[in-house]
Amino acid sequence: MQRLGYPARTIVVFAALLALAVNGLVQPFGKEWLWLSTVAILIVAAALVGWRTRRLSHARRQSAPILQALGAATVDIPLSLRARMPLVLVTGDALASLFDHGAGATRLVYIGDGAIWLRVDRPQDLPQVALAMRQWRDGQPPDGVVLSVAPALHADADALVQRLRVTRQALADAARIVGARLPGYVAVYQRLTPLAPRDADLARQWHSVSASAPLIDAQRIEAVIRNAENDPRPDPDARYAAVHAAALASIVGWTQRVIFGALTDPRQPAAPWALHGAGWIDCGPASDAGKPWEQDVQRHTRIAPARVDATPAPWPLPQPLIEAMPRRVAISPRLAAFAHAIGITALAAGAAFLGAGRHNAQLLDRVHADLGRYASIAADHDDARRDALRALVADRDELDRYARTGVPLRLSFGLYHGAQLLPALNTAIASYQPPPPPPTVVTLDNMSLFDSGKANLKPGSTRTLVEAVEMIKAHPGKRILIAGHTDDSGDANSNLRLSNARAAALRTWLIEATGIPATQFAVQGYGDTRPIADNRTPEGRARNRRVEITLVPETAARAQ
Known part of the structure; x- marks a missing residue:
């Protein structure tokens, strides 16, 4: 079932109606700008509603298969639990092997231990999928993005780096569209040695580091290697343990230089990945001396690694990476919309007060100017005095009308002080004495x-x-x-x-x-x-x- 999500169009219409009301009743920009500002408000509101409608329609079309798969996979999960379970997007290499979990066919969604894993075959689809997930999860974006890297599936390091740059740009676009920072994780699937441990579980063990904040640095990566070397469950075959530890140290260093470098290089135009974790596992596709990591090993050691066979599917998802995943405070989109509506109302009230203050200042300045002009005209200039008197009478009639029928909104909001000028106007008008008739x-x-x-x-x-x-x-x-x-x-x-x-x-x-x-x-x-x-x-x-x-x-x- 798809949730309603944030009512952006309703908020836009509400803001437009408030703006029209303030503009028409208070006229903060003055009468001369009334029609122009009204037309501008209508055009902007219509453009935003139309843009939002097209965007939602496009997102629904693009995400229909994913939402159907999510609905089928989570049919037994209560709606309240869906929003609390971590939702992780998985993109990159060998996704078919990751999502084949006993059903005989690959799936788009996998419900694991305390997390929902969603497969994204093309990194370029990350923005659309992330937007669809935010709608599906009642306004909450995905909790993280895992990049699956199988070096043996790439011809050389340069081709891999180009693919990583595409993924980096896609994640930056996704974070911008959903309006939230998406934690990134790297899971490296690589057969490290042709030797097989006596304990089969050791070959499926993740060597990882993760935290609730970006953490990829040399000291923490070195800790991964030390933990592998000091494993409390060493394999009885010491030869496998030694080869595995050396290979792990090599693949970790290669990951830092090639993968992390491509994802975090500040010279690239896209925003760097916020890497919250990385993991390595002795599991992956078949590999030989011509693959990127093996070529790097050969350059540094002059030894060509032996060919290894592929690990049978399914490969394990990197569950340890997300255990320290930062959790967002869940805020209902309706509650957020209500808060935004209050903020918009406050802005409209502020505009109304500013407009009313401006109009009151203009009214007081005009009346004071008319009083000063009348007082400055000598009695023997009767024509000029009569013109000034007519202005005073018009001012007095206007203020008297406000006192009898009510102050208009554009002058009210507790800012109207025109009644204080009525005695001065009446006194000035009563002081006028017409000149004596000519002899x-x-x-x-x-x-x-x-x-x-x-x-x-x-x-x-x-x-x-x-x-x-x-x-x-x-x-x-x-x-x-x-x-x-x-x-x-x-x-x-x-x-x-x-x-x-x-x-x-x-x-x-x-x-x-x-x-x-x-x-x-x-x-x-x-x-x-x-x-x-x-x-x-x-x-x-x-x-x-x-x-x-x-x-x-x-x-x-x-x-x-």
Whole structure:
């Protein structure tokens, strides 16, 4: 039965929904980036889900035979025990001889003493098989990878090294895909001597070293040789014991130089193997002087090793190597997914708080800037003050709406402080005083009131002054400014005196006609200094000859 494994697609969808919610409600990147960020989230989520779906489909197709074999071999093992039993992938040489355990045919899976051994015929398949095992074991990767090396099956050392490099790359890819470091072990199957011990079990004895951490070093390897030489069960045939010990020392040294060197050389692009153990056994295929190890022996001793026959199958699996195998803490994929969901939620909350803080800072800066702009505009610049006032009213209405209907999510999360600005906004808005209305002005034509060069009112001119009298009576309490003007004909000083005399004559008449005290009148003659038209034309000169009656409010008059 295949377990569900880690729900990666569910986590991706959950993360995408949270991101969309935060992006739409909080808008941490601002409104200008809302649509672009939304489209980016959808594209990334769809790409990840599609990639994961294709990867799982491909893995299921590739691992279907293996999973069927595992299901058949472990049908009697409880599901909880499957995850606790060590699962070891075995790849390399002579796998058929290792997995022929009495059934007459080779198998993909072998349930040994406390371990599940899984055969991987091609090293290149290690990544796919490791991924399938992680799904089958409820998210736990394989516990280790054993590389079976039978030197006698290779033509020379160079061919063996090339195969080892392929295996090294495959294990690096497998560790990357399953997201875990896979401990590596090397099991060397080599007939060491044509002699046969009287105790047949000695020929099937493993000489190994292993630990829970990478350990391949000279001192520990030498310990393997010393243990073989000091075996408490020496064979009665001393000749076999001596030859076997010498051959074991030679094969161990050759393994260090050739096999370990190829698997751990830092100059190679693939990650080095994390070698946790190695073992040697006097068991393997037929061999002669032309094989890699025998050639190495001949180079060092000038003695050609004798030909040896193959060991009948099945060959023993390297059970001693995995006895010190590091065990991982079993974590349920659903529990891991739940922890990841909590972490993603925390990230979303952090993004929401950051976005809300950013929006609140922008709101406060905007309101403070509007208040400062309004306060910096002088009262006599009413157009600019009205523009600034409209901004303050919009700010006040926005904050008031938040107080009545609730603060939007993009400003909330306990970070909203806009309510504190409402009193300052209301005070600034209430302080606005519109400017006084402009003075009322009546312009009278001199020609209708005075003869040319004269300052006495013409008879019958009172009809022209009726409008002025009605305007003055309609605005009691205002000061009356009478200003006389002329064109530029003649002497400027004479024009100034004439304009002042005409203004005074008009004031005298208005006092008599309205009964207003003389103290409310002011007289000013400007002569030709304030033309309103071009003096070079008759029409312009006629417009410039005028008397202006201006009603000024009492406050404005005092300011003047």
